[in-house]
Amino acid sequence: MKKLILILLGCLAFACENIIPEPPAVDEILDGPIDGLNSSEQARFLAGDFAFNDEVFSSGTGLGPTFVATSCGSCHAGDGKGHPFTTLTRFGQTAPNTPPNLLIGGPQLQNRAIPGYTPEILPEGTPFMKLTPPAVTGLGLLSALTDEQILTNADPYDLDGDGISGVPNYVNPPAYFVPKWFHQDANGRYMGRFGKKAATIDLLQQTVSAYNQDMGITSTFEPVDPFSGLEVDPEVSDQTVRDVVFYLRTLKAPIQRSQNDQQIIQGKTLFSQIQCGDCHTPEWTTPTSDIVALSNKTFFSLYRPVVA
Numbered sequence: 001m002k003k004l005i006l007i008l009l010g011c012l013a014f015a016c017e018n019i020i021p022e023p024p025a026v027d028e029i030l031d032g033p034i035d036g037l038n039s040s041e042q043a044r045f046l047a048g049d050f051a052f053n054d055e056v057f058s059s060g061t062g063l064g065p066t067f068v069a070t071s072c073g074s075c076h077a078g079d080g081k082g083h084p085f086t087t088l089t090r091f092g093q094t095a096p097n098t099p100p101n102l103l104i105g106g107p108q109l110q111n112r113a114i115p116g117y118t119p120e121i122l123p124e125g126t127p128f129m130k131l132t133p134p135a136v137t138g139l140g141l142l143s144a145l146t147d148e149q150i151l152t153n154a155d156p157y158d159l160d161g162d163g164i165s166g167v168p169n170y171v172n173p174p175a176y177f178v179p180k181w182f183h184q185d186a187n188g189r190y191m192g193r194f195g196k197k198a199a200t201i202d203l204l205q206q207t208v209s210a211y212n213q214d215m216g217i218t219s220t221f222e223p224v225d226p227f228s229g230l231e232v233d234p235e236v237s238d239q240t241v242r243d244v245v246f247y248l249r250t251l252k253a254p255i256q257r258s259q260n261d262q263q264i265i266q267g268k269t270l271f272s273q274i275q276c277g278d279c280h281t282p283e284w285t286t287p288t289s290d291i292v293a294l295s296n297k298t299f300f301s302l303y304r305p306v307v308a
């Protein structure tokens with residue numbers, strides 16, 4: 001507080017505009033709610049925003065013992081994309097038909113550990129991939145779409161002959177999954193729409209797995225600690241998990257910058273001409289949603305295919 005007073009006093013003596021930076025323009029900020037939330041929805045958005053961006057876990061609050069990062073926001077900084085220092089490593093089998101190496105706790109490398117524990121190291125020769133965190137903005141609009149809407153783009157055998165097939169990814173649901181209008185395949189799996197390779201069905205699954213796999217934080221949804229393989233008491237409350245999901249559902253879609261720039265307009269035309277838009281569906285409209293502000297909204301998703 002003292003510092004702030006000093007700066008403000010300084011302002012009186014010198015020209016203020018040189019000391020206090022201009023607030024960023026609205027199209028520069030990702031961390032804001034969609035328009036039209038009522039006051040209780042705004043309060044939930046803020047609770048989720050705090051849990052996502054400001055709640056940093058430590059060994060005292062359940063972190064690890066092995067982990068990748070200490071908060072959601074440390075990888076998804078400002079709700080935007082990550083960079084080469086915030087990647088996740090997922091690994092596969094060392095040989096065909098062998099189970100993943102259970103000694104190192106499943107498909108994700110936990111490359112850091114709290115004091116007294118050893119971080120995981122990938123055995124020589126294990127196939128792996130590094131994934132960069134994507135932006136988490138505008139996902140509520142995508143989650144408001146019905147499976148039927150998305151499946152209108154599926155064309156697994158390219159029957160329309162445009163060279164683009166459109167194959168949905170079906171996933172086995174976690175035990176806590178509650179189907180709404182979700183569509184199942186013949187094997188009882190549900191269509192994935194979040195995460196790389198559309199590996200999770202909904203934002204609850206993505207959030208619960210991130211707490212568990214990225215930070216070693218258990219919940220009533222996913223009570224098994226990835227390090228010990230044992231069930232432990234929840235380290236994050238159901239309320240916080242649900243607030244984070246609500247936050248992700250109500251985080252606004254980014255506002256496109258320089259919409260009148262000629263080069264950008266030209267690029268957009270080219271994007272459809274060379275068929276990028278056949279997968280990156282340019283425009284969707286949501287049906288009615290339990291969050292009124294998400295109902296009947298048209299959004300532009302050039303950057304985000306679900307079916308490919």
Ligand code: HEC
Nearest residue numbers: 068069071072075088131132133194195196207210211214
């Ligand atoms: C170690 C870095 C890291 C941490 C910590 C992390 N994430 Fe992620 N997140 C990623 C990466 C990498 C991906 C993409 C790969 C994947 O599908 O998991 C991702 C994907 C996502 C997606 C899917 C986005 C989309 O476009 O489909 C959501 C939502 C998300 N994270 C939310 C969270 C939440 C909520 C937390 C905290 C509970 C969290 N993340 C913590 C790295 C991280």
Ligand code: HEC
Nearest residue numbers: 134164195196197198274275276278279280303305307308
């Ligand atoms: C056959 C379908 C398909 C076509 C055609 C296609 N994409 Fe993609 N694109 C995808 C999928 C699927 C992903 C996401 C991969 C994932 O998350 O695992 C993606 C991801 C991307 C990303 C990364 C987005 C991010 O947030 O990290 C960019 C950029 C991109 N595509 C640009 C293009 C451009 C430009 C074209 C045209 C030249 C194009 N794509 C054509 C399916 C397609």
